[in-house]
Amino acid sequence: MKGFREFFDPMKGKKAGLVLMLSFFLVSTWALAQQNAPAAPVAAPVAAAPTAAPAAPAAPAISAGDTAWVLVSAALVLLMTPGLAFFYAGMVRKKNVLATIMQSFFMIALISVQWVIFGYSLAFGDGTPWFGGLKWFLLNHMPDVSPLAPTIPHLAYMIFQAMFAIITPALICGAFAERVKFTGFVLFSLLWATFIYDPVCHWVWSPNGYFSTLGALDFAGGTVVHMTAGYSALALALLLGTRKGYGKEVMAPHNLTLVLLGASLLWFGWFGFNAGSACAANGLACNAFVTTNTATAMAALSWCLIEFIHHGKATTLGAASGAVAGLVAITPACGFVNVGGSLWIGALVSLFCYLAIQVKIKLGYDDSLDAFGVHGVGGTFGAIATGIWAVKAVNGHDGLLAGNPGQLWIQIQTVLATMIFSFLGTVILFFIVEKTIGFRVSAKEEELGLDLSQHGEEGYHI
Amino acid sequence: MKKVEAIIRPSALRAVLDGLKAVGYSGVTVAEVQGHGSQKGITESYRGQNVEGLLPKLLIVTVVSEKHLAKVIQIITKTARTGEIGDGKIFVSPVANAIRIRTGEKGEKAI
Numbered sequence: 294m295k296g297f298r299e300f301f302d303p304m305k306g307k308k309a310g311l312v313l314m315l316s317f318f319l320v321s322t323w324a325l326a327q328q329n330a331p332a333a334p335v336a337a338p339v340a341a342a343p344t345a346a347p348a349a350p351a352a353p354a355i356s357a358g359d360t361a362w363v364l365v366s367a368a369l370v371l372l373m374t375p376g377l378a379f380f381y382a383g384m385v386r387k388k389n390v391l392a393t394i395m396q397s398f399f400m401i402a403l404i405s406v407q408w409v410i411f412g413y414s415l416a417f418g419d420g421t422p423w424f425g426g427l428k429w430f431l432l433n434h435m436p437d438v439s440p441l442a443p444t445i446p447h448l449a450y451m452i453f454q455a456m457f458a459i460i461t462p463a464l465i466c467g468a469f470a471e472r473v474k475f476t477g478f479v480l481f482s483l484l485w486a487t488f489i490y491d492p493v494c495h496w497v498w499s500p501n502g503y504f505s506t507l508g509a510l511d512f513a514g515g516t517v518v519h520m521t522a523g524y525s526a527l528a529l530a531l532l533l534g535t536r537k538g539y540g541k542e543v544m545a546p547h548n549l550t551l552v553l554l555g556a557s558l559l560w561f562g563w564f565g566f567n568a569g570s571a572c573a574a575n576g577l578a579c580n581a582f583v584t585t586n587t588a589t590a591m592a593a594l595s596w597c598l599i600e601f602i603h604h605g606k607a608t609t610l611g612a613a614s615g616a617v618a619g620l621v622a623i624t625p626a627c628g629f630v631n632v633g634g635s636l637w638i639g640a641l642v643s644l645f646c647y648l649a650i651q652v653k654i655k656l657g658y659d660d661s662l663d664a665f666g667v668h669g670v671g672g673t674f675g676a677i678a679t680g681i682w683a684v685k686a687v688n689g690h691d692g693l694l695a696g697n698p699g700q701l702w703i704q705i706q707t708v709l710a711t712m713i714f715s716f717l718g719t720v721i722l723f724f725i726v727e728k729t730i731g732f733r734v735s736a737k738e739e740e741l742g743l744d745l746s747q748h749g750e751e752g753y754h755i
Numbered sequence: 756m757k758k759v760e761a762i763i764r765p766s767a768l769r770a771v772l773d774g775l776k777a778v779g780y781s782g783v784t785v786a787e788v789q790g791h792g793s794q795k796g797i798t799e800s801y802r803g804q805n806v807e808g809l810l811p812k813l814l815i816v817t818v819v820s821e822k823h824l825a826k827v828i829q830i831i832t833k834t835a836r837t838g839e840i841g842d843g844k845i846f847v848s849p850v851a852n853a854i855r856i857r858t859g860e861k862g863e864k865a866i
Contacts, residue, residue, distance in 0.1 A: 545799065545806050604800050614802060650802050663802065 356444040359573040363442070363449045366569025369562045370456035374401050374463050376558025380617070381467055383551030384610075384662045386544060388742025389471045390752035396466040396478060401459050403479065404486055408455040415491035417441075417454065422503040425495045440500050442572035453569060458494070461518045462486050467664030468526030469732075472536050472739055475747040477732035481722060485525065489718045493521050493711055509707040510683060510690055510700065512581065513570035515625025515675040516711045523669020524712050525719035526660060532723045533732065535659035537739050544661075549609055556613035560589055563620045567627040580687055581627040584635035585620065588627075591639025592619025599647050614667060618646040621671035626679040629690055634682030638675065646670050673708055680704030756850040756863060757824050761815045762788065762843040763835040768813055770834040775817070780827055782866065784816045794840055812843060818850050818866045 378397035385393045404412065411430055417439065420426030429435050435447050442450040462482045469478075496502040497509055497517050504516075511517060536544065546552060567585040571578035596615025597607035622642035623635055630638070649670040650663055660666060680701035683692030691697035726732045733739075738746035745751060763771060768785065775783065789809035799808040819827050828845060836842050855865040 543806050545801055600800075600803075603803065606800065608800060610801055647803070654804055 353443050355438070355446060356573070359442075359444040359575075360446060360449050362574035362578065363445050363453050363569060363572055366565035367449070367453040367456050369565025370453070370460065370569065371401070371562075373456075373559050373562035373566065374398070374460045376555045376562055377460065377463055378555065379551045380555025380559060380613070381470060381662050383548045383553075383555060384467075384546040385470050386742070387547045387753060388744055390547065390744065391750055392475070392743030392747050393466070393470055395475070395748065397463040399479070400463040400466075400482060403482060404459040404462065405455060407483060407486055408458050409451075412458055412486060412491055413451050413454065415487065416458070416494040417451075417499050418495075419499070419501055420495075422501055422506065423496065424492055425499060441498070444573055450572065453572075454494075457514060457518060457566070458486060458490060461490050461514075461522050464519070464522035464668050465526045465529065465664055467662030467668075468530040468660045469533055470661040471743065472533060472661075472734060473732055473743075474730070474734050475743075476730050477726050480730060481726045481732065484722045484725065485719065488722065489521055489525060489715055490517075493517055493714065496710070497707065504703075504707045504710070507706070508700070508703050510629055510679050510704065511625040511676065511707070512628035512679070512688075513567045513624045515621070515672045515679065516707050519621045519624060519668040519672025520676065520708065520711045521715045523665050523667075523672050524715040526664035527669055528716045528719040529723060530658050530660040530665065532720065532727075533659075535657070536661065537736055539659050540657065546610060552613050553609055556616050559620060560616055563589070563624075567624060571628060577628055577688060580631070583632055584627045584630055585623050587632050588623035588635040588639035588642075589616050589619035591636050592616060592622065592643045595619075595640045595643035596647060599643060603647075614646070614663070615643045618642045618667050618671045621668055622675035622678065624672070625675045626682065629679055629683040629688050629692070631684055631687055634678075634684070637682060638678045641678075642671050642674050645674050673712070676704055676708050676711075677701070756818055756820060756853060756866060758816065758818050758848050758850050759824070759827055759831070759845060760848075761831045761835065761845045762790070762812050763815060763831070764837070764841065764843060765811055765813050767835040767837075767842075768815075771815060771831055774830040774834040775827065778826060778830065780817065780819065780823065780830075782817060786814045786816070788812050788814045792841065792844075810841065818853060820863050820866065 374397050378394040381397065382390050382393040409432055411427060413432065414427050414429035415425045418425035418427070418429045420428070432448075432451065435451075437447055438445070439447050439450045462485050465482075465485070466478075473481075494517050496504045497511050499505060509516070538544075563585060564582055568578045568582035571581055593612050593615040596611045596618065600611045601607045619639045619642055622638050626634065626638055646663075646667050650666040653660055653663070653666055679692065680703065681693045683690045683697075683700060684695050685691045690700060693701045723732065734743065734746060761771070765787075772783065789811055791809055796808040796810045799806045815831070817827065824847065828847070831845055852861060853863070853865040854861055
């Protein structure tokens with residue numbers, strides 16, 4: 294109680310404002326949750342990517358509108374990766390700014406090539422329930438349309454999915470920021486995309502994938518993208534060890550304006566990520582768009598409120614972190630929950646992520662930019678929350694609160710499988726990289742900074 | 756010759772420069788610096804991790820002849836003072852020599 298009073302002592306007179314903010318949260322959340330999905334569109338004729346599309350009696354025609362939307366969405370998702378680059382680069386120290394941007398930017402190049410050569414085939418090819426196979430090597434032998442997106446050309450769906458495959462390994466970079474070799478990073482990312490991302494993507498999204506046939510709901514990548522990246526990030530943070538001087542030297546973000554710019558680009562691009570995952574320009578895409586924006590906004594408010602209570606000040610880094618946490622959590626749910634559900638998901642995810650980061654500080658491991666704290670924790674919560682707040686009116690699936698606890702159980706199974714596979718798989722890949730070309734830079738190179746030691750450049754000159 | 760190093764509030768810069776200019780001492784070098792006095796800085800918080808922050812200040816450096824020293828110190832003290840904690844400090848030290856790079860002039864002629 295003493296500690297609690299201390300927080301409030303320096304801000305006498307602000308209590309009224311705090312109470313007002315809190316009431317606003319509770320009332321708005323409650324009021325909207327009461328409405329029975331007034332604006333939620335009815336289930337769209339075309340099922341979302343991750344849910345198995347019902348076998349259509351006759352192949353639907355290619356829709357110009359749908360194709361245009363998916364292509365634009367692909368470009369929006371591409372923009373998220375440079376957005377992530379700025380988000381991360383602002384949080385590192387000056388001497389590592391370029392190396393951090395390079396990790397994300399290089400990923401666009403690396404995975405774009407991997408994806409068209411064999412990545413798409415491994416992820417979406419019709420192999421076994423566990424692995425897609427190499428039948429679509431170099432995009433050969435692909436049907437004209439994917440059963441997951443029957444109204445757009447297959448190539449449009451392929452390139453949309455390529456952007457997801459790019460950003461996912463880039464998310465992990467937050468965990469090993471400021472201390473890995475460029476060559477080690479490249480080898481690890483290529484192996485990770487091939488042996489972790491492509492299989493999990495196949496399990497959850499490919500029509501014959503194991504969890505897809507089980508009925509797992511993941512609209513835009515809570516498990517496939519954020520959980521795989523998040524748990525791999527945790528494994529790497531533990532295996533690589535802390536940055537030199539961690540806990541002793543000041544490692545404050547060197548440019549928070551970049552962080553905010555990055556977070557804004559992520560928020561913008563995420564509309565392609567989530568609403569684009571409807572694979573059609575329809576009501577379901579609108580639902581995903583609205584729930585995405587709502588949960589993100591709510592999570593930013595929630596994070597600021599938590600900081601205000603805990604520290605007496607709301608920070609810009611907190612607002613940006615909250616927004617990203619909200620985006621992560623709503624990703625699997627955006628095409629299954631209504632706006633009431635999205636408010637709850639946004640409000641709660643910030644609490645879980647914030648707590649996870651405080652625990653990290655106590656435990657002393659160095660997930661440098663909180664890739665696990667935000668993507669792992671937020672993704673796990675989002676995947677489970679989908680099984681709680683899903684409503685049939687949106688996309689034909691009910692969750693726990695609508696009287697279908699079975700869905701929650703399926704979600705939990707998917708979460709556990711993704712968690713264990715990503716973590717253990719990353720441990721193996723780490724040792725492969727560590728024992729061959731080495732993953733971590735020398736202490737001297739780390740001291741000098743990765744910009745100079747890995748790239749021979751400086752981000753800022755005198 | 757004496758070197759006068761004054762650490763002042765950023766908001767006082769214009770008043771200090773104008774004060775010095777009014778009595779004809781316009782040769783100054785100004786640098787942005789960070790630091791704290793005995794009251795310490797403001798604690799910063801990044802995702803709940805606290806960092807002891809430093810306060811932004813300006814460092815004004817000027818070299819003056821002995822006979823102008825008292826006047827310069829008086830001007831800086833007067834113009835940079837708000838009376839609150841954090842107004843800064845002035846340090847005075849001897850200077851062995853000064854050389855004007857363009858002409859090679861030495862000593863007081865060079866300052």
